[in-house]
Each structure stands twice: as structure tokens, then as C-alpha cells.
Amino acid sequence: MASSGVTQSIESLFGPPSEQINIASFIKDAQQLLLSESARPSPEQDSDVDMDIEQECSVSDIKEELERILDDPLFSGQLAKDHEQMIGALYANFARSRKPGKKPMLPDPENVKPEVLALQRELDAVPLKSWTLNTQSVMFIRPPRNADYNSFDCLRPTPEGAAVTGSSEAILRISLYNRVLWGPSYVTRICQHAYLASQTLQDVYEMLPCIYKANPGDNPAGMSPGCTICIENMLYSDTAAYSNQVLGHFASAKRAPTARPAVAHTAMGETKLASLSLRLHLPYQILHAGNCEHFMVVEEIRLYHPSDPVTGYPIVLQLTPPLSSLCYACHKVSATLSVAGDVRLGESPSLLCGPCWTALGESRDEEVIVTPLPL
Structure with a gap:
């Protein structure tokens, strides 16, 4: 579903993808391997050799x-x-x-x-x-890039999140990526979470930070709100109407994909991660609110370890700090004020820092609105 430019950029960022990994089979095989190793007798000479190594x-x-x-x-x-x-x-x-x-x-x-x-x-x-x-x-x-930094200095469990209910559990480390505004063929990581295999694709989407989720009616394409995740050429959506819209878009597109995706029989909220076959380091597209596009990348699949947290999944591992806009006047420091309706400025609203607004002087026009920007 991705364009050739994005595909080349993705290959340079993530490397070659792995083979498909069936999560349920992985959990079963890994547990059997652990049981066989724990049941195998370990002679003293083997332990001595291990200690020497x-x-x-x-x-x-x-x-x-x-x-x-x-x-x-x-x-x-x-x-x-x-x-x-x-x-x-x-x-x-x-x-x-x-x-x-x-x-x-x-x-x-x-x-x-x-x-x-x-x-x-x-x-x-x-x-x-x-x-x-x-x-x-x-x-x-x-x-260092902005995506290399983390807004948090420790793990952030989700309040009232999912908990580990048994020993047959796996943890998936999943990263979410955005297109960058200055280069649509490039992507940047926005967050990374740890999920339980028993959680669903809907849980993955719920952790996606995007302004169009807060305002579903105000989207880039004017389409009805909804979401779909394309995994191995299968569309997992929250509503059937949104799946039909996506398929209709592919049918009318000038550059339609060679293999048209099919609609999955289960919705996102019913599709557990353990029921999927996923590839490591391969971006899967997330479409929502019309044509707002993101990418989901599975970084790691492993069994649950006793040292891992028991509750609070998905756990926030990394959240890229937002970039502050520079002052429109000096273009040197971060803006702290949004000024709307001021005829002295080139556009409305204009973002200004405190010293520039002080040097400009407050407007006598009562229609001018000055709003502090959140830090």
C-alpha cells in the first residue's frame, strides 16, 4: 500500500523484515522449549564447564x-x-x-x-x-534526531491497563511512526509501547497520538471517522463502512496496488495480537480519519518474564517530545504566544516569543487575541 518513495525510505530505516511469525505458534514452541530445558538433567561437569565459560x-x-x-x-x-x-x-x-x-x-x-x-x-x-x-x-x-529522545525517564504503565493472567503470555514491543511534514517520503517515530499478546489491534490504535483522533469530524479528506490497519494485505477495521471507503479509494486510485487488500472477518477490537502472523521490522499502515496515515512496526516478540510488570499494559516505553515552533519574528527561540487578529503581523494567528511581543507592544485593538502556548 505504500508508495515507492516511502518504501525506499522504510527499507533504509528499518532494514530487511523477518519471515512471518505466528504469535500463537511462537508462544507454544517457546514454552515447550523451556519445559524441555528445565526437565533436562544437568551434570556437575556441565555446570563446571558453564562456569569456566x-x-x-x-x-x-x-x-x-x-x-x-x-x-x-x-x-x-x-x-x-x-x-x-x-x-x-x-x-x-x-x-x-x-x-x-x-x-x-x-x-x-x-x-x-x-x-x-x-x-x-x-x-x-x-x-x-x-x-x-x-x-x-x-x-x-x-x-541526534528528535525521535531519539524520550519524554519519560521511566516506564509509564497505562492506568487500569491489561494484566498478565497466565504463564502463556508474550510481550510485543511496537513502535508507531508518522510522516514528516518537510518530506512526505520520510517517517519518524512518535512512540513505542509494550503490549501483551492477548491485547487487540484496537488497543494499539488507542495509544496512537494524533490530533484527528480528538476531532474525528475534522479530517484531511472529509471522510467519515474510522480506522483500519493493513497487515499482510488484510484490512482490520473498526467499522465495515470505513473498510468499504478504503476499498473504494483503491478502486478509483490512478496507482492502485498490485494486490488489492481484502477485508478481515474480525474487527480491530476482536483481533488479538496472538491470532496474527507478523513480521519484525516491517511497517504496517494505519489509516484513520480519512487519509491520515501512520505506520506500525513490531520491534520485538518475546515471552513474558517474571521480572516484567504484571499490570498496566500497554506500557509506554518511549514518547518523542513535540518540537516547539520558532517565533515568527526572530526565528531564533521557541514561540510562547499565539496572536490572532493583529494587523501589524503578516498572518493570523502568528506565533511570537515573549521578548518580540514586548518589543512590538500590545495592540490597542480589542479584537486582538493573545493566547499563551502550552509548554
Whole structure:
């Protein structure tokens, strides 16, 4: 159902998809494997061999050294600074040009403390050839994106969410993606949740943050409210009317898909995740409120572990913080006010920061409305 541009972008973002995984069969096979391993006798010699392998492969010494360095503000700050300078130098060498008058910011050896110099000598003595970045590393380095950040610093269970009712349960980690406004062929992650296999596709849709869910009558296409999720060329919808609208759209589209999707016999609220066969790292389209489009990606499927939370599913794992709009006047800082009806501004409403609105001065027109923006 996706266009070729989106397909190419998706392949570069998510990698090759896996084979179809039947969730019910996966749970059954995994439980049988666990039972067979627990019932198998373990001789003492096997346990000795396992202990020797564990000691040989242990990285506790490296872990302790890393924790010692990163917990020290002097070392961690210097390492972060050196890393930024190294990345800047790589980009400068890769581009083969520098901005005139701009010199690289290198640390003054006289101002570096002896402890930092000793640490630097230890790092330079690492014999691994992959330890030092080369010019080809630039192709694999990118600055952090907004989707890399998380609005929460801990897991956020859903109030009155679903609970684990038995041992035969699996957990699915699912991410939801949006198209970006500046490039319709690109997508960005907006949130990630952990679901129980006993939950439904309707539960997945309920966790989708979208303005058209709050105002279903105000949608991009003027169609009736509804939702459908296309999984392996099957449409799972909340209403039959919306499925018919989607099929009618495909029938009248100039570039119709080669394989026309079929309507599933069960609705979204009746379709449990455990009844589906899903692929990892393959985006499945979510259409709602007309032509508002999102993507659902299954990142992980695993059995429930005793250390996992018992209640509160779906659990919020990541929520991308919203990007603040810049002030229309200075284009430097985030806007804090929405000004509507002011003839002095180029458009209405206009988004302004506090200093720009103060410099402009309040309008004497009583029809001007100034509304603070939510932070």
C-alpha cells in the first residue's frame, strides 16, 4: 500500500523484515522449549564447564573501569569534548573544505590535567584497529534526531491497563511512526509501547497520538471517522463502512496496488495480537480519519518474564517530545504566544516569543487575541 518513495525510505530505516511469525505458534514452541530445558538433567561437569565459560567471557573488569571513568565528571566531560572535536574534524576532512576564518577548537595541552593525559595515553594504546575512527566513519555518523529522545525517564504503565493472567503470555514491543511534514517520503517515530499478546489491534490504535483522533469530524479528506490497519494485505477495521471507503479509494486510485487488500472477518477490537502472523521490522499502515496515515512496526516478540510488570499494559516505553515552533519574528527561540487578529503581523494567528511581543507592544485593538502556548 505504500508508495515507492516511502518504501525506499522504510527499507533504509528499518532494514530487511523477518519471515512471518505466528504469535500463537511462537508462544507454544517457546514454552515447550523451556519445559524441555528445565526437565533436562544437568551434570556437575556441565555446570563446571558453564562456569569456566562464564568466567572466560566475563567483562566485569571492563565494566568496572568504564563506570569509574564515566562517573568522574572530569573524565566524562573531557571524553565528550574530545569526541565532539573528533567528529567535527572528520566532517571537515570529508568535505575537504572549511569555512573561512573558522579554526578548529583544540584543547590546550598546558591546561589539561595530568589525570586526563594519562587516560588519553591509555586510550591511544588500544591495539584495536576499529578503535580509531577513519574518514569513512562519517557515512555512519549522524546528529541526534528528535525521535531519539524520550519524554519519560521511566516506564509509564497505562492506568487500569491489561494484566498478565497466565504463564502463556508474550510481550510485543511496537513502535508507531508518522510522516514528516518537510518530506512526505520520510517517517519518524512518535512512540513505542509494550503490549501483551492477548491485547487487540484496537488497543494499539488507542495509544496512537494524533490530533484527528480528538476531532474525528475534522479530517484531511472529509471522510467519515474510522480506522483500519493493513497487515499482510488484510484490512482490520473498526467499522465495515470505513473498510468499504478504503476499498473504494483503491478502486478509483490512478496507482492502485498490485494486490488489492481484502477485508478481515474480525474487527480491530476482536483481533488479538496472538491470532496474527507478523513480521519484525516491517511497517504496517494505519489509516484513520480519512487519509491520515501512520505506520506500525513490531520491534520485538518475546515471552513474558517474571521480572516484567504484571499490570498496566500497554506500557509506554518511549514518547518523542513535540518540537516547539520558532517565533515568527526572530526565528531564533521557541514561540510562547499565539496572536490572532493583529494587523501589524503578516498572518493570523502568528506565533511570537515573549521578548518580540514586548518589543512590538500590545495592540490597542480589542479584537486582538493573545493566547499563551502550552509548554
